[in-house]
Structure formats: C-alpha cells, structure tokens
Amino acid sequence: MLAGLQQVTFEFGARLIVADATWHIQPGERIGLIGYNGTGKSTLLKLFVGDFQPSAGSVERSRETSIGYLHQDLLSFNTADSILKVALQAFSSILKLEEEIEQIGKELEQTGDEKLLEIYTDKLYQLETADGYTIHHRTAEVLQGLGFSPTDLDRPYQEFSGGWRMRVLLAKMILAKPDLLLLDEPTNHLDLPSIEWLEKYLLHYAGAVVIVSHDKYFLNRMVTKIVELYQEQLHFYTGNYDFYEKEKAVRMELQQKAYENQQDYIRQQERLVERFRAKASKAAMAQSVLKKLDKLERVDAAQLIRPNLKINFSLDKIPGKIIATLKNVKKSFGELAVIQEATAEINRGDKIALIGANGKGKSTLLRILAGTEPHEHGERIDGHNVVQSFYAQHQLESLTLTHTLLEEMSTSGSQLSDLEIRSLLGCFLFSGDDVDKKIKVLSGGEKARVALAKVITSRANFLLLDEPTNHLDLHSCELLIEALHKYEGTIILVSHDRYFISKTANKIWEIENGVVKEFKGGYDEWVSWKERMEKQRTTAAKKSVQPEKSVTTVTQTAPTQQVTKEKKKEVQRTQKLFQQAEKELADATAIQKELEKKLADPSLYSNKEEFLKLEAAYQDCLKNIKILTANYEKLFEEMMQLGE
Numbered sequence: 156m157l158a159g160l161q162q163v164t165f166e167f168g169a170r171l172i173v174a175d176a177t178w179h180i181q182p183g184e185r186i187g188l189i190g191y192n193g194t195g196k197s198t199l200l201k202l203f204v205g206d207f208q209p210s211a212g213s214v215e216r217s218r219e220t221s222i223g224y225l226h227q228d229l230l231s232f233n234t235a236d237s238i239l240k241v242a243l244q245a246f247s248s249i250l251k252l253e254e255e256i257e258q259i260g261k262e263l264e265q266t267g268d269e270k271l272l273e274i275y276t277d278k279l280y281q282l283e284t285a286d287g288y289t290i291h292h293r294t295a296e297v298l299q300g301l302g303f304s305p306t307d308l309d310r311p312y313q314e315f316s317g318g319w320r321m322r323v324l325l326a327k328m329i330l331a332k333p334d335l336l337l338l339d340e341p342t343n344h345l346d347l348p349s350i351e352w353l354e355k356y357l358l359h360y361a362g363a364v365v366i367v368s369h370d371k372y373f374l375n376r377m378v379t380k381i382v383e384l385y386q387e388q389l390h391f392y393t394g395n396y397d398f399y400e401k402e403k404a405v406r407m408e409l410q411q412k413a414y415e416n417q418q419d420y421i422r423q424q425e426r427l428v429e430r431f432r433a434k435a436s437k438a439a440m441a442q443s444v445l446k447k448l449d450k451l452e453r454v455d456a457a458q459l460i461r462p463n464l465k466i467n468f469s470l471d472k473i474p475g476k477i478i479a480t481l482k483n484v485k486k487s488f489g490e491l492a493v494i495q496e497a498t499a500e501i502n503r504g505d506k507i508a509l510i511g512a513n514g515k516g517k518s519t520l521l522r523i524l525a526g527t528e529p530h531e532h533g534e535r536i537d538g539h540n541v542v543q544s545f546y547a548q549h550q551l552e553s554l555t556l557t558h559t560l561l562e563e564m565s566t567s568g569s570q571l572s573d574l575e576i577r578s579l580l581g582c583f584l585f586s587g588d589d590v591d592k593k594i595k596v597l598s599g600g601e602k603a604r605v606a607l608a609k610v611i612t613s614r615a616n617f618l619l620l621d622e623p624t625n626h627l628d629l630h631s632c633e634l635l636i637e638a639l640h641k642y643e644g645t646i647i648l649v650s651h652d653r654y655f656i657s658k659t660a661n662k663i664w665e666i667e668n669g670v671v672k673e674f675k676g677g678y679d680e681w682v683s684w685k686e687r688m689e690k691q692r693t694t695a696a697k698k699s700v701q702p703e704k705s706v707t708t709v710t711q712t713a714p715t716q717q718v719t720k721e722k723k724k725e726v727q728r729t730q731k732l733f734q735q736a737e738k739e740l741a742d743a744t745a746i747q748k749e750l751e752k753k754l755a756d757p758s759l760y761s762n763k764e765e766f767l768k769l770e771a772a773y774q775d776c777l778k779n780i781k782i783l784t785a786n787y788e789k790l791f792e793e794m795m796q797l798g799e
Contacts, residue, residue: 157182157220157335157363158203163212165195165202172198174387175212180335184363187374187396190384192584192628193598196367199384200224200337203365223333225341229324230317238315238323239308242294245330249287252278297326300352301345302513318344318513329356336364342373343625346513346651369629371396371654396629414454424448468642471614475539476503478617478645479524481671484533486519493519494530495669501617503538506639507647508660508678515666517649518547518621524647525619544615546606546623554602556595560585563594563605564612571612583608603627607635616644624652653678696784697744733790740783747776 159179165172172195180186190196201207202214204224216222234241243250259275262268282288295308301322312323321344328336336357342350354376357364365382368374374381374396381392381399392399425448428441478501486494493516501507501524509517522528523535525545554563564576571579580590583604594602603626610618624632636658639646647664650656657678665672665681674681750773 156180156215157217158222159215160202160209161213161215163202163209163214165198165207165209167195167198171387173384173389176389178382178389178391179215180363180365182334182363183361184380185357185378186363186365186380186382187378187399188365188367188382188384189374189396189399189629191630192604192626193601194384196384197226197339197598200226200339200365200367203335203337220335221331221333222335222337223328223331224337224339225321225325225328226337226339227321230320232320232324233313235311235313237309238298238303238312239291239294241312241323242298242326242330243290245294245327246287246290249282249285249290252282252285252287256282294326294330297330297356298323300349300356301326302349322349325353329360332360332362334362336360336362338364339367340369340626341366342368342370342651343622347510347653348512350651369624369627369632370652371629372652410454411456414456417451417454421448421451468611468618468638468644469614470542470616470644472540472542472616474503474541474616474645477501477538478503478505478541479538480534480536481524482534482536484523484530484535486516486523486528486530492669494523494666497533497669497671499664499671499673501538501645501647503645505645505647505662506660507662507664508656509647509649509664509666510656510681511666516669517666520666520671521545521547521619521621521647521649541617542613542615543617543619544610544613545619545621546610547619547621554594554605556593558594559591560594560605561590564608579608579612598626604631618642618644618646618648620646620648620650622650623648624650624655729790729793733787733793736783736787736790740780740787743776743780743783747773747780750776 156179160173160176163176164174188196188199198207202209203216204222205214205216208214256275256278259271259278263271263275295305298308299305303319303322312320315323325338325341341353345353350370350373354373357377364377366374366377376395378395379393381394381396383390383392383399383403392402394402424444428444431438431441480501481497481499484494484497485492493514497520509520511517519528523530525543526535526537527545555566558566560580561573561576564571564580565573577590580586585592585601585604594605597605603623607623623635627635632652632655636655639659646659648656648659660678661676663674663676663678663681665674674684676684750769753769
C-alpha cells in the first residue's frame with residue numbers, strides 16, 4: 156500500500172466532508188475520484204498530502220512513498236527562470252551532482268590531485284547510473300508533448316499565462332516520477348493533442364495515479380477504478396467511468412428492491428401486531444415483534460440526492476438568418492500570424508465547436524467574433540437583431556473578489572431586482588445566506604456557476620463559450636449539455652472536453668495554418684472523416700513510392716524530340732539518383748510498418764525501457780521518412796524539368 160485512509164472522519168468547519176472512510180491506494184492503480192461540486196474531492200486529496208488532518212481516524216503513508224500533487228493553488232508560484240529550468244527542478248539531486256562534478260573538474264584542472272580524480276570518477280559514475288546525461292532531453296520531450304515549442308523552452312516562466320504555467324508544473328511533476336500522482340483537474344488547461352499525449356504517458360506510468368476530472372473521455376481511457384464521494388461516504392467501483400454509471404444504476408435498482416421488500420415485511424409485521432395487541436394471550440408476542448422492528452437496520456429508498464442546476468436560457472429577440480460573417484480576417488501578434496484570411500459564416504441555429512491545438516487561434520477568433528479583439532485586416536459583420544453573450548475563462552478571473560454573490564450579479568447590467576437575482580442564484584445551487592458570501596471564498600466550480608449565471612441573465616440569442624465546462628463536475632456538465640440542446644439560439648464554443656463537444660456541436664470549425672475549415676457534422680463524424688482522410692493520404696504516399704509507376708510517368712512525359720548527349724547523361728544520372736531515393740524511401744516505409752507492428756503489441760508496455768527505445772526509434776524513422784520524401788519529390792521535379 157502506498158497511502159490510505161483508515162476510518163477517517165473529516166469536518167471542514169461545521170460541514171462534514173467524509174465519515175468513517177477507509178481507502179487504500181495500491182501501487183500501479185489508476186483511480187478516478189468523482190463527486191458533485193462542493194462535496195470535498197480536493198479536500199480529500201489534501202488529506203493524503205498532509206495539508207489537512209482528520210478529525211478522527213488516520214491517514215497512512217509509507218515513509219518511502221513520494222507523492223506529487225497537482226492543484227490550482229500551485230499557480231501562486233512565480234520565477235524569472237526559463238520553463239526548462241523550472242521543469243528540470245524535478246531532478247534536483249542530479250542537478251546538484253552536476254554542480255559538484257563541475258566544481259571538482261575545475262579544481263582538478265589546477266591541482267591534478269589523484270584522490271580528487273577518484274572522487275571525480277565516482278561522481279561521473281553516479282551521474283551515469285542515475286541516467287543524468289538524458290535529463291535535458293527528457294525534460295524537453297515532456298514539455299513539447301504538453302504543447303510547448305522548442306523556442307519556448309528558454310522563455311521565462313513568468314511570461315506565460317496561468318494555463319501554460321500549470322503545464323510546466325505538470326511536466327515537472329511527472330518527470331519526478333513520484334510513487335503516487337494526485338491530479339486535480341489536469342486537463343483543464345490542456346488542448347486536445349496535449350490531453351492525448353498525457354493519456355499515452357500516464358497509461359504507461361509506473362506509479363499510482365488518482366485523477367479528479369470532469370472529462371468522461373479522459374476517465375474512460377485512463378482509469379480502472381472509480382472512487383465516488385457521495386453523501387459523506389466513499390463508494391468503490393472496479394472499472395472505468397462507463398462501468399461506474401452502469402454499476403451504480405444496478406446498485407440503485409437493487410437497493411430500491413431491498414427497500415421495497417423491507418417495507419412489505421415491516422407492513423406485514425405491523426398488521427400482525429395490530430391484530431394481536433388487544434389479546435392478552437398474544438400481547439407478549441406483539442411486543443416481541445415491535446422490539447424486532449425497532450432494532451431492524453432500515454434500508455433507505457434509492458433516491459439519488461444530487462444538486463440540479465436549473466439552466467434555462469431565454470431569448471428576447473429572434474435574430475436574422477445570418478448571425479455573423481467574417482471576410483478575409485487577419486490577426487497577428489508581432490510577427491506571428493495567428494489568423495490568416497479567415498472567411499466564415501455563422502447561421503441561425505448553428506452549434507459550432509472550434510477545434511485546434513492551443514496557440515492556433517481558437518480563443519482569438521472567438522474574441523474577434525465577440526468584438527473584444529481588434530484585427531488588422533478584413534471585416535467582421537454582425538447579423539440583424541443579434542444579442543450576444545461571451546463566457547470566457549478570464550471572466551472567472553475578472554469576478555470582483557470582494558463582492559458578495561448578490562453584488563456581483565447586480566453588475567451584469569440585467570436590471571433584475573434582488574428577489575429575481577436570488578431566485579436565479581437558487582437555480583445555480585446558491586440558496587439562503589449563500590448570496591451574501593464573498594466571491595473570494597468560493598471554489599473554482601462555484602465561481603464558474605456565478606459566471607454562467609451572469610451569462611444567463613443576458614437573454615442572448617448568440618452564445619460564445621470559451622471552455623464552459625472547466626471547474627464543473629460531471630453532473631453539471633450533463634445539465635449544461637441538456638440546457639444547450641433546448642437553447643433555441645446559436646452557439647460557438649471552444650472546449651477540450653471531447654464528450655461535451657460530441658454532445659453539443661452540429662458543426663466543426665478547425666483552424667489550420669490560420670485558415671478556418673468548416674465540417675458540417677458532429678465531433679464523432681469529424682474524427683471518422685479525419686481518420687479516412689489520413690488513411691487515403693497514407694495509401695497515396697505508398698503508391699507514390701512504387702518504382703514502376705514513377706518510371707512509367709517519367710517515360711510518358713519525356714519529350715519525343717532528339718536530346719543532346721550531355722542532356723542524356725544528365726537524365727541518366729538523375730534517374731539513377733531518383734531510383735535510389737525510391738528504394739531508400741520504400742525501405743524506410745517498411746521499417747516504419749515493422750516498428751508500428753511492434754508498438755501495437757500490448758506486451759511491449761510491460762517493459763518500460765524497451766517501449767521508450769522503440770518509441771524513440773519510431774520518431775527517428777518518421778523524421779527520416781520526411782527527409783527522404785522531400786529528396787524524392789525534389790528529384791522527381793528535376794526529372795520532369797529535364798523531360799520538358
């Protein structure tokens with residue numbers, strides 16, 4: 156066991172978080188910790204790392220167990236060091252060893268002392284056995300996997316936004332390879348490629364992982380066990396999130412049957428008591444039955460108690476057919492052109508998901524559409540009767556921390572009375588004295604609900620949503636999906652939550668090389684289409700490296716006129732180089748297939764070193780194919796020109 160709770164009870168002020176909970180985390184487990192917003196999932200993680208102490212029971216941790224804990228409070232850390240240097244802090248002992256070696260090396264140059272030489276040699280051996288020569292390469296690899304470009308690595312940490320800083324700290328944590336990783340909403344600040352990279356990395360992570368997440372796709376791919384914090388109790392399910400949903404439904408059904416059977420039994424016994432209570436000869440038996448009923452451990456009805464957001468979007472105006480139009484819009488930040496000649500149209504009733512890696516311009520395009528981001532070229536044209544409302548991550552940061560909920564809602568310009576605002580906040584699970592709470596004491600999920608409530612009051616017919624599911628629990632995400640289905644207006648959204656996108660979008664906008672490409676269909680259809688396109692490209696690439704076809708093409712396009720002797724020699728030389736390039740490309744493609752076959756073998760992943768070796772070989776092979784393809788295409792062009 157790496158860590159555990161033994162009959163733990165914990166109270167946060169007057170509020171009970173968990174009662175008499177026992178949970179043991181074993182090596183290699185991948186666990187999803189779930190629960191409704193405000194139930195105390197993050198608090199539970201803080202018990203494991205010792206930030207809080209239980210009211211009763213004990214938190215067990217082996218002295219040898221190292222724990223890495225990723226949480227939002229880490230964003231208070233700041234430094235002028237480069238992000239590479241920050242992430243390298245995961246190898247503090249190796250960095251210290253490197254400094255010692257450098258210092259001893261300088262002394263050795265001056266003295267040439269043999270004893271010092273022995274120490275120097277010993278330190279070098281320690282560095283080699285600790286795999287110290289690869290730490291810079293490994294760190295750069297992980298940072299790039301999480302979305303940083305090679306040129307970002309030397310940039311100061313303090314230059315990056317909160318989301319990107321969190322990625323650096325995540326990189327540092329996974330590089331340290333703790334025995335137990337506690338990840339609180341790790342996908343909140345990641346784009347889709349980075350989430351996929353993290354999934355791949357964590358699937359082969361040797362330590363145990365506990366994940367708090369609202370991303371169903373992520374949980375289904377990552378975890379083999381679900382721990383649910385529900386009504387101050389821990390409930391365990393052996394399987395992924397889909398299994399949990401099915402199993403919970405079965406458990407609820409069984410509990411309801413047990414409850415109904417017990418109620419039938421109780422009614423039967425009570426009728427028996429009523430029947431014989433008046434008879435003196437049977438009075439003792441009736442009293443005995445009553446005592447048994449009093450001692451009976453009652454089964455609760457299977458009533459699912461959960462917070463239900465009442466999200467009802469209302470429209471004041473019906474807009475025209477066209478909501479917004481972009482014509483040849485261009486946006487640059489310095490020399491970096493993020494949006495290039497973007498032309499697109501949003502029609503009434505569209506529910507569009509903006510897809511693309513971070514830094515590709517999704518949020519920028521959303522801000523341009525909202526009118527909050529200027530652009531240097533092109534037109535943005537609003538449709539007739541369009542009333543828009545923009546929900547973005549910066550809105551959570553722009554909430555006034557010293558305001559109460561009531562005061563904050565009054566700043567939305569909705570002209571609602573205090574009574575109407577209280578009623579609306581009640582729909583978002585803020586009741587009674589909650590409206591007098593300060594924004595600064597709210598959790599991330601509660602702040603997100605306040606920001607969403609402000610969007611609702613706008614009665615807009617065009618919603619622009621930037622990561623609306625961040626900080627919402629799984630159930631709240633489902634309720635938001637349901638509300639957006641009923642919403643009669645138009646939506647354009649940016650989200651990394653694949654489940655949320657698949658359930659809400661009827662169109663996909665992909666930003667590629669600064670250009671907006673529209674796909675008319677949902678997310679799952681888009682993924683299938685992308686896979687088909689990739690398959691077609693691969694097939695076409697394979698056909699293009701067939702020697703017979705290439706030679707035939709060149710022969711057919713060769714001119715019939717008489718060529719000079721020198722030109723013939725040049726043609727022959729280029730043909731020879733071309734055939735050699737074809738062979739090299741065909742050989743490299745064969746190696747690629749062989750490596751892919753080996754990487755597809757599940758048994759490979761039990762051997763970490765072998766996997767990393769093959770993965771590196773595969774990446775090198777892809778780079779080599781890219782170079783060989785460029786050479787092949789260049790020689791082909793030369794042959795075509797010689798044939799003219």
